[in-house]
Amino acid sequence: MSTPTPPMPALIADQLTKTYRNGVQALAGVSFQVAPGEIFGLLGPNGAGKSTTVRILATLTQPDGGSARIAGHDVMTDPQAVRRTIGYVAQASGVDRWAKGRENLVLQAQLQRVPAEKIDARVDELLAWVNLTEAANRLVNTYSGGMKRRLDIAMGLVHSPSLLFLDEPTTGLDPETRAALWRDLRRLREERGLSVLLTTHYLEEADAMCDRLAIVDHGRVVAEGRPEDLKRTIGGDRVVLETSDVERALPLLRGIPGVTAAEPEDRAITVRVEHAPSVSPTLVATLAQNGVAVTSLTVARTTLDDVYLHHTGHRFDAEAVSGGKRGGRR
Amino acid sequence: MSFVADSWHLFQRHLLATLRLPIWIAITLVQPIIWLGLFGQLFRRVVDIPGFETTTYIEFLTPGVVVMNALFGAAWSGMGLINDLQEGVVDRMLATPVRRGALIAARVLHASFTIGIQSLIILALGLALGAHFASGILGALTTLIPAMLLGAAFAALSSGIALMTRREETLIAIVNFFGLPLSFLSASFMSAALMPDWVRAISTVNPVNWAVTAARAAVAGNDWTTVWVNCALLAAVVIATGFFATQAFRAYRRSA
Numbered sequence: 001m002s003t004p005t006p007p008m009p010a011l012i013a014d015q016l017t018k019t020y021r022n023g024v025q026a027l028a029g030v031s032f033q034v035a036p037g038e039i040f041g042l043l044g045p046n047g048a049g050k051s052t053t054v055r056i057l058a059t060l061t062q063p064d065g066g067s068a069r070i071a072g073h074d075v076m077t078d079p080q081a082v083r084r085t086i087g088y089v090a091q092a093s094g095v096d097r098w099a100k101g102r103e104n105l106v107l108q109a110q111l112q113r114v115p116a117e118k119i120d121a122r123v124d125e126l127l128a129w130v131n132l133t134e135a136a137n138r139l140v141n142t143y144s145g146g147m148k149r150r151l152d153i154a155m156g157l158v159h160s161p162s163l164l165f166l167d168e169p170t171t172g173l174d175p176e177t178r179a180a181l182w183r184d185l186r187r188l189r190e191e192r193g194l195s196v197l198l199t200t201h202y203l204e205e206a207d208a209m210c211d212r213l214a215i216v217d218h219g220r221v222v223a224e225g226r227p228e229d230l231k232r233t234i235g236g237d238r239v240v241l242e243t244s245d246v247e248r249a250l251p252l253l254r255g256i257p258g259v260t261a262a263e264p265e266d267r268a269i270t271v272r273v274e275h276a277p278s279v280s281p282t283l284v285a286t287l288a289q290n291g292v293a294v295t296s297l298t299v300a301r302t303t304l305d306d307v308y309l310h311h312t313g314h315r316f317d318a319e320a321v322s323g324g325k326r327g328g329r330r
Numbered sequence: 331m332s333f334v335a336d337s338w339h340l341f342q343r344h345l346l347a348t349l350r351l352p353i354w355i356a357i358t359l360v361q362p363i364i365w366l367g368l369f370g371q372l373f374r375r376v377v378d379i380p381g382f383e384t385t386t387y388i389e390f391l392t393p394g395v396v397v398m399n400a401l402f403g404a405a406w407s408g409m410g411l412i413n414d415l416q417e418g419v420v421d422r423m424l425a426t427p428v429r430r431g432a433l434i435a436a437r438v439l440h441a442s443f444t445i446g447i448q449s450l451i452i453l454a455l456g457l458a459l460g461a462h463f464a465s466g467i468l469g470a471l472t473t474l475i476p477a478m479l480l481g482a483a484f485a486a487l488s489s490g491i492a493l494m495t496r497r498e499e500t501l502i503a504i505v506n507f508f509g510l511p512l513s514f515l516s517a518s519f520m521s522a523a524l525m526p527d528w529v530r531a532i533s534t535v536n537p538v539n540w541a542v543t544a545a546r547a548a549v550a551g552n553d554w555t556t557v558w559v560n561c562a563l564l565a566a567v568v569i570a571t572g573f574f575a576t577q578a579f580r581a582y583r584r585s586a
Contacts, residue, residue: 036402056420062583062584088422090421094419094422097417098347110336111336153569
């Protein structure tokens with residue numbers, strides 16, 4: 001952290017807290033950092049505090065406590081500078097359905113202070129980039145869900161921000177459109193080199209898309225890091241064994257080098273190992289030498305679901321609302 | 331001058347949306363015919379009562395309908411804002427450097443502008459139905475000023491309420507509750523000389539009545555002081571409601 005002249009983080013959130021007027025505590029101290037040029041994910045179930053965090057960072061809501069800086073600008077004391085730096089694509093799309101695609105982009109460019117003489121070229125370029133050139137002069141109300149989402153993202157990019165917020169970008173999209181959007185987001189980072197903060201309640205999306213992520217639960221960041229590192233730190237892979245004698249097998253398994261934990265689960269045993277391919281034969285051999293027969297063995301690579309369980313003590317359930325539906329928004 | 335530029339760009343958006351609603355244009359054209367035609371026929375004989383300052387009711391009614399149209403047109407202006415709030419359009423704009431006041435100013439301008447157009451239609455129809463404006467065309471056109479000022483005031487008020495309640499139902503209830511009483515506690519349909527004392531007392535502090543008084547004085551053309559004093563009062567209301575609506579944005583940011 002104390003290296004000489006480190007590059008300025010794209011975003012620093014420090015101990016953000018927020019309690020809505022109806023008493024729902026949305027954030028209980030959220031801290032994380034986004035490095036320049038990375039796709040950073042906030043992963044958590046609905047109601048965990050992801051949207052509230054993004055709304056605070058986008059200057060739409062004031063936190064009760066804590067601070068946040070975006071490209072060095074304080075979100076609370078210099079919101080205008082922050083607004084020029086960020087692009088914000090909300091969950092509720094925010095495009096004007098009764099205007100044409102191009103009109104939406106032109107107005108957004110005007111509001112984002114793009115110089116008038118550059119607007120036309122900029123809008124043309126973005127329309128081509130999101131593949132909406134042919135639909136540019138149609139009312140947005142006639143667009144499909146995927147087209148609308150692409151327009152949303154183009155709107156967020158119209159002023160070439162250095163940080164783009166995407167709040168639940170793929171919620172409500174069909175799998176095909178979602179895959180296309182993932183492609184677009186990777187292209188975004190490669191071709192434009194901007195930082196992206198995205199929130200999601202899809203584990204596989206966070207795993208596939210994010211360079212780094214923070215797991216949010218009950219208004220708190222419970223883990224932060226690269227998906228691979230997060231998975232590694234909770235102890236490698238998972239081996240599920242069914243044996244003839246659970247009581248005898250447990251202490252034997254726990255004594256094997258490379259095993260970090262062994263817990264009974266129903267009639268099976270879940271064993272955490274550092275590296276399943278190299279340890280699995282030892283598991284079976286050790287049990288056999290001691291007269292415990294193995295009836296089945298399943299290897300599961302660690303998923304973010306395991307990371308989530310490890311840090312929160314409960315399985316990830318995207319729809320299970322932790323702490324009530326995001327209070328106070330309406 | 332980002333405030334002016336922002337307001338102008340947002341005004342264009344509202345205007346385009348309105349022009350794309352053929353039903354809105356049709357109703358705009360038909361509604362004055364109903365008001366002037368129906369009320370004009372229904373109350374035709376009231377000018378026979380001593381105390382009416384005009385010779386035909388249509389002549390008396392036309393400035394009243396101009397003002398009533400302004401009141402109701404503007405009072406519903408917040409509905410569009412609620413729709414924008416619910417679709418995330420307002421949040422999307424608030425995350426840009428756009429001037430907060432411009433978001434209100436554009437709606438107010440749009441309400442005033444459409445009210446100006448509608449008022450012209452009503453005046454033309456009044457003329458066609460036999461109204462005679464003593465002060466001539468210029469005097470009749472002057473009625474647009476109090477109408478547009480009243481429209482601006484109520485558009486801002488409606489936007490502020492929309493930001494605070496964020497529900498269509500609430501705004502509908504408020505507009506319905508206040509709309510007609512405000513109209514009838516004014517000289518829109520009945521000469522001030524013939525009002526009960528308590529109604530006349532209330533009407534002196536009713537901005538709708540200020541607008542009617544100014545409009546009627548403008549077509550009569552014999553008391554321009556009354557016209558400008560009432561317009562000045564209305565301008566003060568516009569400033570107050572505009573301030574209220576802009577403050578409502580702060581409340582919205584705190585609570586959302």
